[in-house]
Amino acid sequence: MACVRVRIEGRVQGVWYRGWTVREATRRGLEGWVRNRADGSVEALFSGSGEAVEAMLAACRDGPSAARVDDLAVAPAAAPAERGFRQLPTV
Numbered sequence: 001m002a003c004v005r006v007r008i009e010g011r012v013q014g015v016w017y018r019g020w021t022v023r024e025a026t027r028r029g030l031e032g033w034v035r036n037r038a039d040g041s042v043e044a045l046f047s048g049s050g051e052a053v054e055a056m057l058a059a060c061r062d063g064p065s066a067a068r069v070d071d072l073a074v075a076p077a078a079a080p081a082e083r084g085f086r087q088l089p090t091v
Contacts (some may be wrong), residue, residue, distance in 0.1 A: 010070035
């Protein structure tokens with residue numbers, strides 16, 4: 001099992017990045033969450049098999065078609081307390 005917290009920067013708000021992330025993470029069987037941040041970035045927590053987490057990180061480097069990802073910062077994290085993958089409010 002792997003768990004990472006990711007901050008995605010670029011044109012990632014207002015381009016359906018969070019909805020796309022929920023769909024893609026759920027499809028890969030991941031648990032965690034995604035949310036917008038007040039600074040214009042998107043933050044996510046991905047937890048699951050190492051292979052699924054790596055595949056999700058690779059997908060996040062492109063994002064949905066309207067997005068432009070400039071930077072992806074990844075750090076180890078603790079597994080989420082809740083099951084499933086969900087969208088959280090902006091912080």
